[in-house]
Amino acid sequence: MYLPKHFEETDRAVLHALIRSHPLSTWVTHSAAGLAVNHIPFMLDRDAGPHGKLVGHVARANPVWKTLSEPAVVVFQGPEAYISPSWYPSKQEHGKAVPTWNYAVVHAHGTPTAIEDVGWLRQFVTRFTQEHESRRDDPWQVSDAPTDYIEKMLGAIVGIEIPLTALTGKWKVSQNRPLADQEGMVSGLNTEGDARAREMALLVTQRMR
Numbered sequence: 001m002y003l004p005k006h007f008e009e010t011d012r013a014v015l016h017a018l019i020r021s022h023p024l025s026t027w028v029t030h031s032a033a034g035l036a037v038n039h040i041p042f043m044l045d046r047d048a049g050p051h052g053k054l055v056g057h058v059a060r061a062n063p064v065w066k067t068l069s070e071p072a073v074v075v076f077q078g079p080e081a082y083i084s085p086s087w088y089p090s091k092q093e094h095g096k097a098v099p100t101w102n103y104a105v106v107h108a109h110g111t112p113t114a115i116e117d118v119g120w121l122r123q124f125v126t127r128f129t130q131e132h133e134s135r136r137d138d139p140w141q142v143s144d145a146p147t148d149y150i151e152k153m154l155g156a157i158v159g160i161e162i163p164l165t166a167l168t169g170k171w172k173v174s175q176n177r178p179l180a181d182q183e184g185m186v187s188g189l190n191t192e193g194d195a196r197a198r199e200m201a202l203l204v205t206q207r208m209r
Helices: 012-021 063-067 089-094 118-133 147-154 179-192 195-206
Strands: 024-031 034-041 043-045 053-059 072-083 100-110 113-115 157-172
Touching: 012 043, 012 072, 012 100, 012 157, 024 063, 034 053, 034 063, 043 118, 053 100, 053 118, 072 179, 072 195, 089 179, 100 195, 118 147, 118 157, 179 195
Parallel strands: none
Antiparallel strands: 024 034, 024 072, 043 053, 053 157, 072 100, 100 157, 113 157
């Protein structure tokens, strides 16, 4: 990943926070046919090793779990938004401004392993659903489904663990623009009226010089 120093993010807590808030990843692995790309939601065990560990599952019918012998990369895409030069005061002054796209992203590196143990799978599925159902008024639980049905579903998946060896973060949120342009951008994003733009406005505000 091209990573100018002013866009680099190295704070582990910040990187972990993005992974937890945007768990659906793009997971890139090697296979006999070349690169394999899958989109998998991962849970993060923050305290497992120096960078943490990713835990997830795939369908047993997905061949990816049978070819896990090399390092892989897992990409977590955070907030992103188109940035109009019309929001920059500098555009009004001299016209030397062009559009760009702001984003925050984390690349997680590690060698994955497959896990077929039913007990592990049951524990993972329970943790996963508890994490994502906890904010609901009537949270679904694994025990809500018939036992034989859950056993059948567990037999149809394979667990994935990826102890992380490196985390790379890129926060391209216009740190290279003058302060007045950053302020104009925040105002413009907030007037867009959608959650994605507001989320980017917050990231830009957090990184203002």
